[in-house]
Every structure is written in structure tokens, then in C-alpha cells.
Amino acid sequence: MMTSGKKITRLKLKGGDQLGAQDLTILSLASLLIFLIPVFYINRRLRLTINKTMTFAIIRMCIQLSFVGIYLEFLFKFNSPVLNIIYLLIMISIACQSILRSSNLKILKFFIPVFFSLLFPFAIILLFFNAVVVRIDNLFEAKYMIPIGGMLLGNCLRSIIIGLNNFYSGIKKDEKTYLYSLSLFCSHIQALKPYFKESIIASITPTIASMATIGLVSLPGMMTGQILGGSVPIVAIKYQIAIMLSIFYAEYFSTILSVLFSLKVGFNELDVLNQNIFVSKK
Amino acid sequence: MIKFESVYLRKNDKEIFSGLNFFVQKNEKVLIQGKSGIGKTTLFKILLGFESIDKGKVSFNGKNITKEYIAEIRHQIFYLSQDIDLKNERVKSLLDEIWEQNPLKNQHKTHFSDLLNFLDLNDIILNQSVKELSGGERQRIGLFIGFLLDRPVWLLDEPTSAIDDTMKKKITNYIIGLEKTIVIISHDDVWKKNNTIKIKRW
Structure with a gap:
């Protein structure tokens, strides 16, 4: 196992007689x-x-x-920054695909809007996490970037799926009302508002609920892993709080962006829902 | 004002329009009658930009139904759909939202309550949610919105189907007397009794 010398001394000082988890x-x-x-x-x-x-x-x-x-x-x-970034970009692409596959929307049409709606909040929050919260010198350090990035992505995946699904299927189901609102308000944004609100609430509710109950019943996986890996519980808890907040922000912004970025694909130029964006069920 | 010139439209392998010509002059009142399923409602939807045609030309006030003009066109049309598809909210907040988007010309409180009285609606209804309203109440709230919005062109799809006879007479007479371009789809004979209305049978 490769560890820096600094860490070993610190752990030894604290009286840890075992370094990391047993293989x-x-x-x-x-x-x-x-x-x-x-x-x-x-x-x-x-x-x-x-x-x-x-x-x-x-x-x-x-x-x-x-x-x-x-x-x-x-x-x-x-531990090369370029390699790490490429790895994360590939992960984002795969995430896009699985988002679209499980949301009944056509992959080809939505790939680019979803890709960027994942990329922007993800990159900003990940860099902030590394630079301001953890304060590591190498912002692209694999040890932080890869696992934290993976956790953010995994959670954004779920929330974008819920958000996009809710938004487009909501309008499809409710198309007459949507069009009627359009005729009364004459504003695309105003007519979309109720569906937009609903999709955001649906996508972030699970994370809010889990923040409210975390630690009561189960220990979060990341914390467990850190404790097994040799961190003292209080450090693990700080990381857990930091990651929960980061996940929440990343989900929130990526869901909003995914809806906004996809409007151009989802609607025609007269603001009517494009019917050809849905994968036809056989 | 409204022009359909040799319009073709197929929907789900069914021919809806094949070379339709249809014109409405300014301030004309036109009643469209005909069996259901022959595209009467589609006519309205095309004008509002909710459906597009395959071939032909449609214009509103000399303007084509395109991205450039659609907001302007929608602002001039008051559309009352058959089921009055208002989103489900408290009536009052829905109305407030509509006024917010469309500043009213006549904002007098008395005008507001006069109209409510005319339509036989009371204040209690404002605190109900759209879902709780009966069909007739929804139609009257729809018309109430139309009267207040005061847009120059009205497209009414079965506007009186759930309203009782005395009320029907009162409302149709009032609407036909308005200085507006009005197209009505209706099976109700009450509209026909009026001489100013032009009847189109499909």
C-alpha cells in the first residue's frame, strides 16, 4: 500500500496501531x-x-x-490531471446515456444539453470542494477527484432522471392545459412554470429527506469507508457533511440546467411540445 | 383578418383538410357547424400555432403564423377551449396570474363585479380551485376571463354547452353585440337565431 510518510506519522501520533483497513x-x-x-x-x-x-x-x-x-x-x-479529467468526462458521457435511457427521451437529441447541464455544476462544485473545502494543492489529485466526482455524478444522475421525466411527461400528459396557458399568458416561460416547479421539487426531495434522517438509522457508505480506511470518526463526519451539501447543490443546479438547456430540443419554434422526442414504446 | 388559403392537413393518416379556404373579415361573427371530427377545433389550433399545416397558407391580420409573430398573434386572440383547460389552482390566484401577464385596460372594481353579476357568479367561486367548479361554472369563468382580457379576436369552441337556457340567451346576445371578430363552433341553436351571424356549414 502506498501512503505518504506524513500520514503515517500523524496516525501513529494519534495512537492508531493499524493503518487503513485490513486487506x-x-x-x-x-x-x-x-x-x-x-x-x-x-x-x-x-x-x-x-x-x-x-x-x-x-x-x-x-x-x-x-x-x-x-x-x-x-x-x-x-495521478495525471489530464488523465483524471478525461476519465471524468467519459463518466459524464456514460451518465448522460443512462439518464436518457431510463427517461424515455431520445438519446441523440438530448445528449448535448444533458452533458452540459451535468458538466457545469459538477466542475464548479468539484473544484470548489478540492480548492476551498479540502484545500489540496493539486486540484486534480486522483484520490479526491475520482471518488468525490463519482459520488456527485451518481447522485446527479438520479435527480436529472427524475427532473426531466417529470417535466416532459407532465407536459405531455397535461398538454391541453399547457397549450391553454400558452394562449392566456402568451409567454412560454409562464406556461412552463408549474411543470418546472414540480420537476425541481420531485428531483431534490429524496436528497432533502435523506439529509434530514442521515445518521439516525444507518451510517452513510462514504463515512463507513473512511472510518475503515483509518480516519477518525470526526474527520469522516466532516467529510460526510461536506459531500452531502455538495451533492445537494450539484443535483439542484444540474436538474434546473437540464430542463432549461433541453427546452430548445423539447419544443418547436411555436412553443409546442415536440412529439418526436419520446422513445416510442413497443 | 383570418385567412386560410388552400390548406392541406393530414393527421394520423386521416385527411383533415384538403384544400380548405376560409376567410373571416374584421368584426364579423361566424358560426361553424358540422359533425364532430371534421377539424373544426383544429382550425382554431392552427391559428394559435398549436398545430401546423402540411401545405397552404394561413394568415392572421396579414401575418403568417411563424416564430416571429406568434406572441403578437396569441396576444390578440381569446380562445375558449371546449373543456376550458385552465390549470388547477385557486381561481383567484389563476386570475391574478393572468392579469399580471396581460395588463387590463379596464381595471375598475365595478367593472369586475358587474361582469361577475352578469355571468351569475359570486365571490365564493374565487376561492375555489378550478377542479371544484362545475362545467357551467368553468365556462362562465372562461368567458369572464375573456371579457376582462378584451382581446380583439375571439375563438369560442362550444362556449355555451353547459349553461342553462336563460343564461345562454343573455350571453349569446351580449357576445354577438361585441365589436370583435368572433368565430364560434357550436351545436347550440341559440346562436343561429341571431341575424348578424354568418353560418358556415361543413
């Missing part, structure tokens, strides 16, 4: 699979036909995470 051998990791035996057995007795899906999901998880492990190792070893 797991493949065999000990595999030992966890033993509990699958009763699961399979009960599934069979109850005739739950999910054994196949379950096995498939577990195998996929292992393969995907192994790959992540390999290229993270690679990224951390080189």
Missing part, C-alpha cells in the same frame, strides 16, 4: 458466498424464480467492480 484475501471474500446456499434453498422451496437473475447480478457486480479496481489503480498510480 481481504480472495478466499475470505469468497467465503461470504456461503450464505447464498440457504438463500438458494429458500428460493427453491418458495418457488421464487429469481435465482438466475440473482446469480447474474452478483457475477456482474464482481466483474464490474474488478474492472473499476484495475483502472482506478492505474489512475491513482499515474
Whole structure:
């Protein structure tokens, strides 16, 4: 394991007798699979036909995470700003795709607006986090940039999906009312307002709810990871608060931007919803 | 004022218009009658820019229905849709929002309450939400908005279908007496009784 000398002394001073988490051998990791035996057995007795899906999901998880492990190792070893930025840009592109895939909107038409609505808040908040909050010298340090960036992206993904879905399906469902508002108000923005409000509320409500209950029942994953990694709890908690706030801001702004940036694609020049933006369900 | 020249439109593989010509002069009152499903409402939607045509020419006051003029055109048209698709809010806040976007020419309180009286509506209705209104109440609130907005062209889609007979007579006479260009789609015979109205049968 590679660690800087500075950290070792600090941890030793604080009386930490163990640095980081204990490594797991493949065999000990595999030992966890033993509990699958009763699961399979009960599934069979109850005739739950999910054994196949379950096995498939577990195998996929292992393969995907192994790959992540390999290229993270690679990224951390080189720790090159350019490489890190490219990695995050690729992640954003993949995020765009999965957003659009699960939102019934056509990928080709919406890719660019969604890409930029993710990129702007993400880049600003990530750099702020590294420069002002953590105060690291190398803003593009892989150790901070990659995991924090990943957490921000993962959460923005969810909120943009909810936001865009809510917005466009809301107008589609309510098209007569939307058009009638257009005829009364003669302003596109004014007619869109109720759908816009609704989509923002729907997309940030889950994060607000989780901020309100965090720590009451479960320990957040990031905190658990940090504590296992050798941080003292109070440091882990500070990071957790910082990341929760950052996630909330990134979600909030990227959802608003995703709706605003997509208006040009979503509506024709007479402000009527384009019907060809939806993936036709077969 | 309103011109449709050899307009063609197909929707869902169904021919709606094939070479339609339709003209309305300024301050003319036109009643359109005909079976449902032959595109009467579509006519209104085209003027408002909600639907586009395949071929032909549509103009409003000499202006084509394009991005450039659409806001101006919509500002001149009061449209009463068949189901009065007002968004569901408290009536009063909805009205306030409409006035905010369209500054009223006549802001007198008495004008406001006179109109409410004329339409047999009372203040209680202002505190209800749109969803709670009956069909007839919604139609009258729709007309109330129209009277106050005072736009020069009216497109009314079945405006009196849920209103009782005495009220119907009062309202139709009043509307036909207005110095406005008015196109009405209606199955109601009450409109026909008036001599000033031009009847178009499709």
C-alpha cells in the first residue's frame, strides 16, 4: 500500500496501531458466498424464480467492480490531471446515456444539453470542494477527484432522471392545459412554470429527506469507508457533511440546467411540445 | 383578418383538410357547424400555432403564423377551449396570474363585479380551485376571463354547452353585440337565431 510518510506519522501520533483497513484475501471474500446456499434453498422451496437473475447480478457486480479496481489503480498510480479529467468526462458521457435511457427521451437529441447541464455544476462544485473545502494543492489529485466526482455524478444522475421525466411527461400528459396557458399568458416561460416547479421539487426531495434522517438509522457508505480506511470518526463526519451539501447543490443546479438547456430540443419554434422526442414504446 | 388559403392537413393518416379556404373579415361573427371530427377545433389550433399545416397558407391580420409573430398573434386572440383547460389552482390566484401577464385596460372594481353579476357568479367561486367548479361554472369563468382580457379576436369552441337556457340567451346576445371578430363552433341553436351571424356549414 502506498501512503505518504506524513500520514503515517500523524496516525501513529494519534495512537492508531493499524493503518487503513485490513486487506481481504480472495478466499475470505469468497467465503461470504456461503450464505447464498440457504438463500438458494429458500428460493427453491418458495418457488421464487429469481435465482438466475440473482446469480447474474452478483457475477456482474464482481466483474464490474474488478474492472473499476484495475483502472482506478492505474489512475491513482499515474495521478495525471489530464488523465483524471478525461476519465471524468467519459463518466459524464456514460451518465448522460443512462439518464436518457431510463427517461424515455431520445438519446441523440438530448445528449448535448444533458452533458452540459451535468458538466457545469459538477466542475464548479468539484473544484470548489478540492480548492476551498479540502484545500489540496493539486486540484486534480486522483484520490479526491475520482471518488468525490463519482459520488456527485451518481447522485446527479438520479435527480436529472427524475427532473426531466417529470417535466416532459407532465407536459405531455397535461398538454391541453399547457397549450391553454400558452394562449392566456402568451409567454412560454409562464406556461412552463408549474411543470418546472414540480420537476425541481420531485428531483431534490429524496436528497432533502435523506439529509434530514442521515445518521439516525444507518451510517452513510462514504463515512463507513473512511472510518475503515483509518480516519477518525470526526474527520469522516466532516467529510460526510461536506459531500452531502455538495451533492445537494450539484443535483439542484444540474436538474434546473437540464430542463432549461433541453427546452430548445423539447419544443418547436411555436412553443409546442415536440412529439418526436419520446422513445416510442413497443 | 383570418385567412386560410388552400390548406392541406393530414393527421394520423386521416385527411383533415384538403384544400380548405376560409376567410373571416374584421368584426364579423361566424358560426361553424358540422359533425364532430371534421377539424373544426383544429382550425382554431392552427391559428394559435398549436398545430401546423402540411401545405397552404394561413394568415392572421396579414401575418403568417411563424416564430416571429406568434406572441403578437396569441396576444390578440381569446380562445375558449371546449373543456376550458385552465390549470388547477385557486381561481383567484389563476386570475391574478393572468392579469399580471396581460395588463387590463379596464381595471375598475365595478367593472369586475358587474361582469361577475352578469355571468351569475359570486365571490365564493374565487376561492375555489378550478377542479371544484362545475362545467357551467368553468365556462362562465372562461368567458369572464375573456371579457376582462378584451382581446380583439375571439375563438369560442362550444362556449355555451353547459349553461342553462336563460343564461345562454343573455350571453349569446351580449357576445354577438361585441365589436370583435368572433368565430364560434357550436351545436347550440341559440346562436343561429341571431341575424348578424354568418353560418358556415361543413
